[in-house]
Amino acid sequence: MIEEGKFGVQETVWLMVSTIVTKVFYTSPAQVASLVGNVSWYMTLISTATAILGFTFIYLLLKRFPGWDIATIMKDTLGGFFGFVFSIALALYLLFLATNTLSEFTEVAKAYVFLLTPSSFIIGIFVVGILVMCILGLETQARFAKLAAYTMLTGFVLVLILGTENYDINRLFPILGYGADKILITGLARSSVYGEIVILAVIAPSLQGTYFVKKAGYISLILSGLLISLSVLAYSLSFPYYVAQEIVAPMYEMAELIDYGRFVQRVEPIFLFIWFFSSFISITALFYCFVSLYCKIFRIQDIRPIALGSALILFVSALFNMDLGVGAVQRIQNIRQYGWIPPFILPLIALIVGMLRKRGVRSHE
């Protein structure tokens, strides 16, 4: 069994929040603005509620198998073959998320900050950092996430406060954006934004028990929902809907617009700090969970050689994604419309089958 260490609810919450919220710094807010207009800030709360419901299935599944990870649970409930297929699907989903997040990070970094730096260099450096963190282990990642969270939160709040000079409450109207139906449909589909919560099912054995998984999961989702809603509200107040949907990274441009005369301006480095750190934590967590899940599926005890090989896959696939050109980001967004299926539906199926087959706590008692 892989030794992943033990950590508490706070570490887990910050690891999850950083992993989930980082998307708000990329192209997602603009994409959502083009779907629902100026109402993304409350649309995301529908997504949060949907994700909470989805997580409840994950929690109920974990509750039936205290101290087990998702790969073992899948095998037990669905049998060897289907358990393997479902676990591999979930692992690939995590790798897919890591790859897309890394590509999107690189895309936005190249658009705003590293205009001349080759994609391979940015991705390469990032992958080396991720590999280092993977070798250091899950506990280190969780503790690092908690340590970075305080600084990131301070910077985040600072950017939101400084941005108030550009806020205009009228930009939130018409209050239903492109229509209530679109808000509801997009809100439900975009629960995929919170899909990373499935990581908890992978790292569950590292927590002190199922109760703590439940606590960490719900707090993470609520906190992530609030932070995403707050960020999106800030940029909805800063840009009218017809401009917001054009911008590659609205949060970055919002920080760029902060200008208090000759005293306070050009504060986007604060934003860059938050952006880079949260991206790093997010991609590392996703990548680590992929490697961890892979090792658990194939009962591999040493994670390091798998991490090294997987890092190469991550590097190449992220680079390949970048080479797809300007359409890549659009494709990623389209795929996100269906991204809620692997994290919420696969555990739900496992839960239903487990209940029907009476697997879990009762059968093992």
Add this chain to the structure above:
Amino acid sequence: MNSRLIPILMTVILAVLLAGCYDASEVDDITHVLAMGIDRGVSDKWRLTVQFSTIQDSPGGGEGGDGGGGGSGQSQGDYTHMTVDAPSFFAGLDMLNSSIPRELSFTHLGLIAISEDLAREGLMADFIAPLIRYKQIRGSTPLMVIKGSALDFIRENKPYIGTVLSKAMQISTRASMNIGFFGHTTLGDFYSDLKSTYRQPVVPIGALNDFKTFREDGPKWGDKYKDEGEYLAGQLPRYGVRKIEYWGTALFSGEKMLTELNGTETRALLMLRGEFKRGFFTVQDPKKPELIIPLDIRPKGKPKVRMSFKDGIPNIDITVPLKGTILAIQSGLHYEQDPLLSLLEKTFEKETKSEIDQLINKCKGLNLDVFKFGDVGARYFATIQEWEKYNWNSKFKDAKINTQVEFVIQRTGTRTKTSPIPNRQEE
């Protein structure tokens, strides 16, 4: 190998790699463009003028004169400018970079000056709006419409006080906060308003004053009263070294400049938009019209806009709250207390309301909502589709608008009363 050695080794490699990144630019490899002017070109579509520091100490500092001549570059003391006719901004940039021994950088651009003829022909959207995509130019860069040639404007753009042009430009463009005779529009504001379904764009005007309106000789003025805000940009009766003046506002219908506002109209515009910060106003003394009472006026809050719709026509009630300080009382009458205090407040309210109403009528005639009323109008529509179908910008001409000015004198300056001058000869 020790398991801890690998991460340490990787961290060291990472630190070394991060230190030499591709996007690094040495400070002396680039030159920062401080101002950019755009005119219609002769040899090509656009005439692009860029002004930058020569990074040389000259004895005259910023007061250095023009080199003269029709060359593409001319000296302005510590600063210089270069001009090129090009098919696009980016083509012009490469053409200029081919003759400058540094790379031009726009990250510290302090002003974008557009010639008036370009604005009136509706070409600003073609040239200016796409610049928002360019990473180096910030959305917070101030934008100005220039009467006459932008090239001539850049030629005259010198610090005059001190030697730092960037600071001089920043102070000048932000002076609107203290005087209110011109506003502050950024590239981001213009881009947003250009595409807006809520309102039309406005841009402050800059001009070169040739000092011809300043007459040294002639009959003396006497006791007639003239509002200082009635002047247009470039026509202030002044004389001095600096020809540049910022005054008034250009009103746009979409991408096309339609008309120009004078100083008084601009103040009324800023008050209605909630952007007026401060200004000295001159009021005719209600009791002695040949004399004046200067007031220091500030907003007492944001304008309160209430709206209703009847048969699809918007009815707008707007209240502009203002507060003021008495700066001087030429007549020596006791305006610090009632009943004269109330009289002075009512007089100012009446005058300001009249100016506001005139401006609104002028804009309604042109069907231009430059007052941000549409921002409030959008509250009355549930969805964006309904709002866009209503087409606010086409309905504004029919709007019924009632204005109200609420003014209070909060302070009387450093004097609580004015004692009469003894033995003063009354005419």
